[in-house]
Amino acid sequence: MPTQRDFDKQYLSMNHFLADIEGRAFRMAQIATGNRDDALEIVQETMMKLVQKYSHHQATEWKGLFYSILNSRILDWHRRQSVRNRFRSWLNWSDDNNDEIEDALAQHPSNSNYEPDAKLQDAQFMTGLTTALGALPLRQQQVFLLRVWEGFDINDTAQIMQCSSSSVKTHYARALEKLREQLEDHQ
Structure with missing residues (x-):
């Protein structure tokens, strides 16, 4: 039977995993959506789902599970956008809030030399x-x-x-x- 110490260790391990992966996941979601806010929401939902459903799994399984959930969330976002765009075109609405895609990849470390x-x-x-x-x-x-x-x-x-x-x-x-x-x- 797991002890409180085991739960604490698993909790710290999950926090470390999520902190390590969030930047790369955000960049992937931002490239896929072209929108910073949507990307943040997708990554947050992915993290929540991983913690809620899979935190009891071995830490070695988390990366694959995380990216599987992230991929599903991105596909869901594209499906919702497709439906929204169809409705906009039928109703002749335009989206005046087209945010420019930030240069997410430009955040790589630079060398001062x-x-x-x-x-x-x-x-x-x-x-x-x-x-x-x-x-x-x-x-x-x-x-x-x-x-x-x-x-x-x-x-x-x-x-x-x-x-x-x-x-x-x-x-x-x-x-x-x-x-x-x-x-x-x-x-």
Whole structure:
């Protein structure tokens, strides 16, 4: 039977895990939604769901579970947006509150030894990458971010996204091709 000490240890471990993952998850959600507030809400919902439903699982399982929940939340957001956009178009409403996408990727650590030209080139590349990632179809975007940013292998990515390994390979290859085309000026 678990003791209070076991619960405290699990609680601290979960807090550390969430603190470690929140920045990357936020960037993924922001790229997927193009909206800071929606991204924050999605990440918060994902964290709550993980704690409520899966905190009793082994800590080694949390990362895969977290990204599976995050992926579901992002897909749900896109479905809701699709319905809202349909209603707006039927009613001829416009969204006057189009927020600009912040450069979420530009928050990478900078090296003070860089020359100004190198810093400018890095900033331009990161802006281009953010734009190119945002333009990818959602499945390609999510596969790319899970594989490259989070380091999941093909099978784990397939499990998180609830699709086949061959589908992950296809989406990843297409994402790389499109990103290379979009970013060829930055080589």
